[in-house]
Amino acid sequence: MSGSRPPCLLALETSCDETAASVVTTAGEVLSSEVASQIEIHRAYGGVVPEVASRNHIQVMRLVCEQAMQSAGVALPEITAFAATSGPGLVSSLLIGSTMAKALALAGKKPFLAINHLEGHLLSPFMTKPGEATGDTAAPIPPHLALIVSGGHTMLMNVRGVGQYDLVGRTRDDAAGEAFDKVAKMLGLPYPGGPEIDRRARHGRRDAYEFPRSMMEAGNYEFSFSGLKTAVLYLLPKIDLTDEGTMNDVCASFQEAVIEVLVKKTVNAARQHGQRIIGVSGGVSCNHRLRERFTERCAKAGIELRLTPPTYSTDNAAMIGFAAVHRHLTGYQSPLEIDVDPNLSLVG
Structure with missing residues (x-):
């Protein structure tokens, strides 16, 4: 070494x-x-x-x-x-x-x-990016408003430092990634469905179908995607999914509905909690349109955006x-007797 x-x-x-x-x-x-x-x-x-x-x-x-x-x-x-x-x-x-x-x-x-x-x-x-590390200790994590968006979790956290996390809002039903996968399955797309919807959405019209944006009232930072999923289900008998253009339009419209909710709630939560930095992580953060919309909205709001690299x-x-x-670095150490916890919480 x-x-x-x-x-x-x-x-x-x-x-x-x-x-x-x-x-x-x-x-x-x-x-x-x-x-x-x-x-x-x-x-x-x-x-x-x-x-x-x-x-x-x-x-x-x-x-x-x-x-x-x-x-x-x-x-x-x-x-x-x-x-x-x-x-x-x-x-x-x-x-x-x-x-x-x-x-x-x-x-x-x-x-x-x-x-x-x-x-x-x-x-x-x-x-830390390769070559950025200096000294022997990692740079402190700055206070920020975090969005974790993945197949199993969608939550907003107010981060004051390592181990100092306050829950701002979370999904009441499906996580965003779960909604992507379930809708993809409805559409007959292969697993995992999120990347496939993302790929097809780039060739579709985002306003082709009017899907619901749930729980968008001011000050509400909870999420719900079950109604959106149901709206897609009710649409299917009325359209021809064998037409590639129609399939792409459904994917683009569905994706835009999810992303609009995620971006708007996250930016509003950052403003309310006085945070000038937003961190976005989780598998769904690989989505090209999500990264594009967050970049646009944060630039407009004067908020620094930190996106986890897709890798x-x-x-x-x-x-x-x-x-x-x-x-x-804080001296934390776990006893060897500690059990795994399939429902381990990030707060409390």
Whole structure:
């Protein structure tokens, strides 16, 4: 290991169907990020099968860890702490990464850190870019208004610092990513549906169909996408989806309805809470139109926008390692007896 390089942590992520490992320095620099995807395996089922996911985690976990350390140029004895996602997620999947990290920590007599998957997403817009790290410690996370938008979660958080999170609003039914996948399934599009809708929407008319924007009254920061999903369902018997133009129009109109709600509520919440920075993370933040609309609205509002790079927007261990670094620097350490929690909350 280079004498000038800060200490390193090894982080593991197995909350769902991605087996991931990453080496991150205490300066917040990602030295490696390896992800073994199971998308092709689960596509045949139209969604993630927990038992299949956990079995595949077991098969590739060691190899992914070895690849992460090899890519980073770090040997196992050089790792100063081990971290793993402890929730939320599929319990059978969480156990694989958590158990592996605990075993490595125990064998090496090193600290273990149980990390909230949502905290990984939450902090990921501030991940250090290659070459930006200075010194041995990561730069502090600035106060900001955060939107986490993924397949399982849609929530607004007022962030005062690491571990200081106040819930501003969350979905009352489907998460935005879940709504994308369910509507895609209605339309006969392949799993995962979000990227396919995004692709088709670029060729469609955003105003072709008037879909509802729910709970848009001033001061309401909750989300609901079930009515929008139902509106699409009621439209289907009236249109011809075999026509590519019609399909593209439905995708564009549906996508615009979701994004308008997400952007407007987030910007309004930032103003109300006096935040001049917005952070957007989660798998849905890869959506091209979402990134475009946030860029436009934040520029107009004079708000700094921090978007997680697409590489780190979907499930990965680099974001877990980055969150672990910030926790580690505060002296945080988890007991080896700590259990995974499929319903782990980010607040309270």
